[in-house]
Amino acid sequence: MNVFLINIGCKVNFVDLSHLKTLLIEANYSITDTLKDADIVLINTCVVTNSATADSRQKIRKVRKIVPNAFIGILGCYAQLSANEIIETTGADAVFGINEKFKIHKMLSELLVNKNRLPSIANTFNNNKSINKNIFVSNYKHSIFEVSLSADIESRTRGFLKLQDGCDYKCSYCIVPFVRGHSRSIHFSQIPKQINKLINAGYKEIVISGINLSDYKGKNNERFIDLIKMLGNTTQYFISNDIRFRISSIEPQIINEELIEIISNNTNICPHFHIPLQSGCDEILNKMKRRYNTEQFRKIIELINKYIPSAFICLDVISGFPTETDVNFAETKDFILSLNISKLHCFTYSMRQHTIAATMEQVSNQIKKARTKELLKLSNNKNVIFNQNNIGRELILLPEKYDIENKITFGHTENYLEINIKTNKKLENNFYKIIVNEVKDNKIFGKLK
Helix, strand or coil, X not given: CEEEEEECCCHHHHHHHHHHHHHHHHCCCXXXXXXXXXXEEEEEECCCCHHHHHHHHHHHHHHXXXXXXXXXXXXXXXXXXXXXXXXXXXXXXXXXXXXXXXXXXXXXXXHHHCCCCCCCECEHHHCECCCCCCEECCCHHHCCCCCEEECCCCCCCEEEEEEEECCCCCCCCCCXXXXXXXXXXCCHHHHHHHHHHHHHCCCCEEEEEECCHHHCCCCCCCCHHHHHHHHHCHHHHCCCCCCEEEECCCCHHHCCHHHHHHHHCCCCECCEEEEEEECCCHHHHHHHCCCCCHHHHHHHHHXXXXXXXXXXXXXXXXXXXXXXXXXXXXHHHHHHHCCCCCEEEXXXXXXXXXXXXXXXXXXCHHHHHHHHHHHHHHHHHHHXXXXXXXXXXXXXXXXXXXXXXXXXXXXXXXXXXXXXXECCCCCCCCCEEEEEEEEECCEEEEEEC
């Protein structure tokens, strides 16, 4: 039977769905790229913002209209949070929680033959039993870690590996701990095996991901710094040195001089830091229940600047958090302006049920959107400066796409510059030394060295 897969949300969602794809293929299901050919549609959903929830709901309804006779199964964070709502309002056939998503390939055959006959699992998020026999959502508090990796992208350039899931932090705005469960990690000794699978599959860059990767904890109390040391020791742990690792988002409080120095001295680890700042105002950071203040954050950025001047530094920032005043927002802008960073990932605050922030005084949508717009402008200015500062630098490019008509190769450098270079043919899946020679209309151009 043909299965069509849809992903909504973060990189971890993407990796989870890639892993499910592998399980389905091993169970003799065929994956189709054409929705209308699908007998089964599986949609991996997101709930981190109201917009993500709405996108998930709309996508399910749209799919039902396009393939009215297909079996539609829903997984992901929206499924864990609101299973009954999904069944009642979207036309989905079944909902699978975080503990059930990697069992779908084993459940499908019986579900397809015996619709509405499988025993349901109680949706214990609100201690309510499910109202439909095809809801399979167990308690998120009892989750175990399940490895996910992507090994199905034809270009074989960038693979993804999930080493951690869930979160024990209780940030006042965040729904993630309620839908992803407690923090849990892969055993440290299993990491080389998973990375070597991706190397064997031909990947040259591996993105190390997790819901809160900073909270990595191995069976023998190994922590994130131990993971970084492993990634830097390719000779001891991996089957090839011809590989580089990119780290996904990490919390600021675990970034110290030792960590930065390891990355600065190791060409196998990309100088790419994605760090959640969330606010540049200490009063708001306190209300968010973040674990640092602006002075501590500034020192982290300055350390990165000192050891790795060319590093890409992207900060997550939330605009319009409850009670945020014009003065608070001005503090955030001034703080960001004072930092030597590359880009912002801007979020408009979205009220989520079950969170502390949902009970606070809310900022109007108009003000929130206006503040986000200001942050995006600030981000663009920072990015222009970062790009210009890389002119003349020798960097390492990994090709990703080739425009045959214009003879342009596109790819990313270790510090995440999106580079365009003229080449007479498609480059092999390998690393190439390039020189950045021009930035035009914020497009970056280079040449092979």
